[in-house]
Amino acid sequence: MSVIAFAKNWNGKFKSSTHELVSYSKKLASDLSSCLIVVSIGEVAEEELKSLGKFGADKIISVNDPKMNILTSRVYAEVLAKIAEKESVKLLVLSDNNSGKAIAPRVSVKMKAGLVASVQELPTSLDPFIVKKRVFSGKAFRYVQIDSSVKIITIAKNCFGIVENPVESVIEEFIPEVDTELFKVQVIEEEEQKNKVILSDADVVISAGRGMRSPDNWGPVEDLAEVLNAATACSRPVSDEGWRGHEEHVGQTGKVIAPNLYIAAGISGAIQHVAGISRSKCIVAINTDPEAPIFGIADYGIVGDAMEILPRLTEAFRNSKS
């Protein structure tokens, strides 16, 4: 069973989530005694494509078409399905990010392929093909068997890690014929937010809740985020009150994130909040109440006033950096 991984690029560059995707797919391909084909769509320089060889991409199919520089899910799904058919690929792996979520279901319909989203680890069995995913906002796991001949999975961030497995990649250019109808609705321009780390991609997130008491008290949160090159986030009441924008709200009804470090200041740790952050690698909680539920899931806890502790952390990190 050969394996394809879809490597999304951002302005011609791959991110650490792509490296994790390739690492995971390589291990899966090895377990299936198969080679790994990585598909890149849009213009990416040869050097950047080759960098995926470090993580085990045996063959890279590059659809180096400027018309496809901006992701259009209908077009990307068509291209992926065409390549999968051409290469007789039976297993497609995508990241469980916005692009994976947009493309995978479309490919699944086109190829009549079973799809499981947000897989947490390598398959527990290859034959039958069984994968594990989280359900009920992370309160339980489900094991799902895919029986269709073509299978698709999307993998959760930080489910495997980045593993170097250097190979000499072969790069193949391929421009498939795509139905012009599919280009009828196109994103013509994308503008990236400047001077701000994007929450869903961030390795470090500084998050704060109602314990900060007022929107005027967010200075220490932003200062720490700046020193650590981190994104800022918040609990739902904070965004409901309009203290912070809804794009920062994490949890069951907000964004689900999995950074390497999540610092929660003045957040009680309600189950609906934890549902969005529990896959973080390391959770640090700052709370005045030693009985706050957040300490139950935190790796490190600081009992104290966030308004005092955040500036001290910022100062300590600043000093250690200089």
Ligand SMILES: Cc1cc2nc3c(=O)[nH]c(=O)nc-3n(C[C@H](O)[C@H](O)[C@H](O)COP(=O)(O)OP(=O)(O)OC[C@H]3O[C@@H](n4cnc5c(N)ncnc54)[C@H](O)[C@@H]3O)c2cc1C
């Ligand atoms: C259907 C549903 C969906 C929901 N979805 C979400 C969701 O997606 N995300 C989400 O976050 N919530 C969600 N909620 C709300 C959730 O139940 C909690 O009410 C919310 O997470 C609490 O936010 P908080 O921790 O900021 O505030 P609080 O519960 O008010 O906690 C504030 C915390 O700050 C501490 N504190 C006070 N002063 C200080 C200080 N000076 N320094 C340090 N600590 C201090 C307090 O001890 C307390 O633990 C949802 C609720 C429902 C019913």
